Amino acid sequence: MKILFLVQGEGRGHLTQAIALGQILRRADHEIVGAMTGKSAGRIIPSFFKEQIQAPVYEFDAPCIAYNAKGKGMNLGRTIGTLLLNAPKYLRAVQFINRIACKAKPDVIICFYETYGGIYNFLYGSKVPMICIAHQYLLLHPRFIFPENSRFSKSVINFNSRITSWLAAKRLALSFREMESRNDLKITVVPPLIREEVLDLKPTCGDFFLVYMTHHSMSQKIIDWHLSHPGVSLHCFWDNAEANEVFQFDETLTFHRINSEKYLNMLASCRALVTTAGFESVCEAIYLGKPVMMVPVPNHFEQECNALDGVISGAGVRCKTFDLSVMLEYLPKHQDQSEKFRNWYKSGASRFVQEIEMISGDFTPVNH
The missing domain is CATH 3.40.50.2000 (Glycogen Phosphorylase B;)
Incomplete structure (x- = not known):
């Protein structure tokens, strides 16, 4: 056809x-x-x-x-x-x-x-x-x-x-x-529909949080939290066309222009994902066994629904703001759903x- x-x-x-x-x-x-x-x-x-x-x-x-x-x-x-x-x-x-x-x-x-x-x-x-x-x-x-x-x-x-x-x-x-x-x-x-590039990844557990945001205006919330927790390493992906490919805020906070290959490699090796509650990003994280903190864009009802549905499905935790302390507290309680999810996906x-x-x-x- x-x-x-x-x-x-x-x-x-x-x-x-x-x-x-x-x-x-x-x-x-x-x-x-x-x-x-x-x-x-x-x-x-x-x-x-x-x-x-x-x-x-x-x-x-x-x-x-x-x-x-x-x-x-x-x-x-x-x-x-x-x-x-x-x-x-x-x-x-x-x-x-x-x-x-x-x-x-x-x-x-x-x-x-x-x-x-x-x-x-x-x-x-x-x-x-x-x-x-x-x-x-x-x-x-x-x-x-x-x-x-x-x-x-x-x-x-x-x-x-x-x-x-x-x-x-x-x-x-x-x-x-x-x-x-x-x-x-x-x-x-x-x-869900997941790209072959994700299926071929071999996940490892690194020492950094990966952050994905749908709009660069949300970056200030990340910076505010980071300044109070400089010991937590963060790599963030944003759509800021005015920034360089890589913007090094300091030793433990880095912003990256959206790049599919780089993002997926970091997703496979991160400790956890913090993301606005887009369905696809959460699916990729569950498949790779990564805990997710879902932060719906304010006033974005669809993402509020995604976050609730993700919690019900065992993806991770939801939060109204980019308060990554919530993720730090949640991590010891997380139960990996990747095997069940992969069987459904297949x-x-x-x-x-x-x-x-x-x-x-x-x-x-x-x-x-």
Whole structure:
């Protein structure tokens, strides 16, 4: 089959999922004919994606999350305002997606939580079936456990998930652990997607904490903690385009520009991972047997859900701030979940191929 990817470019999670699925599908003799990727102002698509996806990459303008200054998290009002202000530009992006789809003539489009996916289906009535893949679709599952007092936020994120998968053939919900599928809701629960580069790593236990943040504005919180605990060695990855590849703050605090190979090598050799609560980063850490401290971006409900789900799955501990003292206290209590997680993961490759190969030109779209 000829398969076209449509990938949300915000963060790294959906990009690495696309790389991993591409590896699986090529082993099954399917062809990835292109990857359409959303890019927001001031951000670039990481070089590792263009190098590893092994298909033409088509970039388009896409909405993104707006952050407050000094690490104070997501600014919902500015995020919505920017979306409305740039609506004409975003509609042109949907037109671009349609042109690429018409040119590539895929048998299936696979959408990695790109908002334009459902809008494209609605506006163009595409006859090409679309499969939507993301951890966010697990939040539509009746058994998913949400943070307390989150009724409104739950409604908002699930509304967005329905938009991204509007008129799609099925939703594949990535999960830390096994859970029954709900065919009545067109939700198929599947294992995480992890790149081959992670699977080949041989984990060791070093003496440093590895820190990953989705936005460099959060770095001040790390610096504040470090100044009170200079004896703890920290290596941090950020997206600060104005900084050098390596910024040595002092002897025990180093910031690195996002680099996939370097990050994965450090993940394999770190003592523990401290990260904003992105699904993909947590999965990689569990697979390698690394305890995780999950720090949801403030006002980012999806990450709050990821952190709670990660704790339930035994990944580690959650915290509202980058107070690494919480991780130091937690480490002696951690129970390694890597064997159980790896068994769940190993069942995934054949399931993804089967679910995708089942799709044909005659499909019943998701309409709710």
